[in-house]
Amino acid sequence: MGKNNISIGVDVGGTYTKIAILGKNQKILAKKQVPTQSSLGPRDFVSRISSAVIEMEKLLKAHADGFGLALAGAVDPASGKILFAPNLKGWPNFDFKKAFSKKMGARKFVVENDANAAVWGCYVLDFKKKGENFLGLTLGTGVGGGIVCYGKLYRGSAGSAGEIGHMRVAVGGELCHCGSRGCLEAYAGGYGIIKTARRMLSESPDKGRILSSLCADPNALEPRHLSEAAQMGDVLSQEVWAVTARYLAAGIASLVMIFNPDGISLLGGVSAAGRHLMDPLKKELSQEPFKLPFLRAKIRMTENSDFGCIGAALLALEG
Ligand SMILES: [Zn+2]
Incomplete structure (x- = not known):
């Protein structure tokens, strides 16, 4: 568990990417939607998402310990890299953990398949x-x-x-x-x-x-x-x-x-x-x-x- 139980969730869709900052009891403290623009490449994506997150944290006067990135593809849970993502050309093998830490400081970071993330969210909120x-x-x-x-x-x-x-x-x-x-x-x-x-x-x-x-x-x-x-x-x-x-x-x-x-x-x-x-x-x-x-x-x-x-x-x- 993180120190303060605040965590960022980023869900990458084909057109839009959703960002949510989650507080205690799975409460959404802030959320935002930005264009994915996957063709600009993962480095550009990391830069735009980091800026948006830092701005959201400033408004909330909060710092999240966790950062979860969900996207359509196969991910390697050990390295956090994407192995296969037919809709995100040029994204596989990019080191998101390293790139995000550079922009936003070290956090507990995970990359997860988007369906797994959605099902986990549904399980915790609706079913547990x-x-x-x-x-x-x-x-x-x-x-x-x-x-x-x-x-x-x-x-x-x-x-x-x-x-x-x-x-x-x-x-x-x-x-x-x-x-x-x-x-x-x-x-x-x-x-x-x-x-x-x-x-x-x-x-x-x-x-x-x-x-x-x-x-x-x-x-x-x-x-x-x-x-x-x-x-x-x-x-x-x-x-x-x-x-x-x-x-x-x-x-x-x-x-x-x-x-x-x-x-x-x-x-x-x-x-x-x-x-x-x-x-x-x-x-x-x-x-x-x-x-x-x-x-x-x-x-x-x-x-x-x-x-x-x-x-x-x-x-x-x-x-
Ligand atoms: Zn099939």
């Missing part, structure tokens, strides 16, 4: 009192995940554990952004859901009249259109969510069998689909013949765009 075995799935354009075992984030041997989105749910199935086929993400990630929607729309356009009135161009379709249309009674959109739920159920059923968790949370933008995704998902899972682990694992949807920052800040203090 209910159990110590917990899984989180982040549903966005891609599907990420995090595993909490006995109250600790499980990272695996190389730090890459929790890649739930790349769990195989169909042999020889749809192509995933990772290059493999049949991953959960290829069906339950934003791009997978849209692929399903376009296919179903071309097969039976009449069923998707409401959807087409919201978005006339199938190439411009986004999951939020499907959520909105489903709420308005669009049959096709409701069926798209039901198909998505089937693949999610296949993935979640395997996770429940393997981990026997106390709870599973679905985080992220897809949660706007609400009951249109949750009802068929719960129905699928209720039909599992081996009931015991499914009765225990409560599945819920939750959305808080600060989970990533909060989780990163908390992980830094854990050290």
Whole structure:
């Protein structure tokens, strides 16, 4: 634990980076959003984030002991370096710990995968009192995940554990952004859901009249259109969510069998689909013949765009 329990969490997104300063009891003391501009390189990023943090600390008259950086990619927990980050060109192997210490002084520093950080934030804020075995799935354009075992984030041997989105749910199935086929993400990630929607729309356009009135161009379709249309009674959109739920159920059923968790949370933008995704998902899972682990694992949807920052800040203090 840090001396004063104050910690900085930085969550690097494709377009924006969120900075939060966290105080006692996971309370956010200050937060700020800055453009990521990853193409300017990691050195420029460190410089801009450091200036913003120092300014925030000045206003708060506080100094944080911890600093957690969350980003999309594989990180090496030992060195704190990014090993692989397809969306952050030129960032892998950069020494963030050294660069940030130079600008802001030595702090307890961690780099963490962004889904792990968000799931950890969700666990600490929302779930900890209910159990110590917990899984989180982040549903966005891609599907990420995090595993909490006995109250600790499980990272695996190389730090890459929790890649739930790349769990195989169909042999020889749809192509995933990772290059493999049949991953959960290829069906339950934003791009997978849209692929399903376009296919179903071309097969039976009449069923998707409401959807087409919201978005006339199938190439411009986004999951939020499907959520909105489903709420308005669009049959096709409701069926798209039901198909998505089937693949999610296949993935979640395997996770429940393997981990026997106390709870599973679905985080992220897809949660706007609400009951249109949750009802068929719960129905699928209720039909599992081996009931015991499914009765225990409560599945819920939750959305808080600060989970990533909060989780990163908390992980830094854990050290
Ligand atoms: Zn994949």
